[in-house]
Amino acid sequence: MWTSDGVFLFLLSALVAAQEQISTTSLPAVSCASKSNSSCAECLQNASCLWCAPSKQCLDYPVKNILPPKSVCPLSDARWGVCWVNFQTVMITLSVLSGLLVLGLLVCCLCCCCRRRRRQRVSDDDEDLRAEQQTRARTARQKERRMEMQLRHDKIRQKYGLSKDNPYSRMDEKK
Template sequence: MMMMMMMMNSRTLLPTVLLLFGLATVFAQSSAPKHVCETKNGTNCEECLKNVTCLWCIKTKSCITYPVKTILPPHALCPLNDARWGLCWMNFQALIITLAVVGGVIIIAFLICLFCCCKCENFGSNRFESKMERQTNKTKTKQEERRAEMKQRHDDIRKKYGLSGQNPYSKFA
């Protein structure tokens, strides 16, 4: 019983620790100052982009907190050609275009694979069905040949012993 309680405690210990760690992280982020990025205005792009929530604008040479309420930063804040997020060497517009193209290619490749797999599966099942049908026909043919051979042997035996006349039991059938 004591061993079971220790196992139960060890099973609940990890999720509890993870929950507490997550809550501590959320509270630490919410209590952090909202304008961390703006304090790095006098620095360079690399220094600004060390924080994931920051956006570097080349035109104004300023570090801005990324506007998460709007998916893309507004043009008034920083034009997309001059905005840098995540990488200093790639502008935000090129990043968006690249991600859109890669996403489109992945979706198209997935649809092509899905179409080909379904078509190949149907083709494979048609092949399987035709193979089974050929096998069934082959089995029926062999069975009919065996029946004919057995009938021929029975007829030969009847002739040999003089029983080739009408079957006396045929009138009951």
């Protein structure tokens, strides 16, 4: 199985081959067909060439298609850019890597959404806790005010002899 290093090297070598092609544009263009029945390395010196291993043909890459059609060369036998990897392996590797990339992005998005929801729940819980604490504080202040008012009323009752301590005191005074 190909590792990510192997794929990276393939892509890098394809890029280098394409760069060499661009830098050697001043040289007269040699057709790919003239390099047939030679070696893969010699054929792939030109980035626009495709090597078909069983027939040992050097073909112009069919640029109208993304992948070379089976009539030109089967994917398992086609080489482009480098000789040591075929199109079938490249396609499988790129498919798996792109699938992993999409899966990784989805996992990242889901994790971010979950964290945001969790933070929102925590902040909602904090708001509920603050509201509950404010309610408790309000209730405690109300109780204090009631107690103060009750003490004031009791003092006034005592001053005028209307205290609730002895409910029968008024009746004794009238006798």
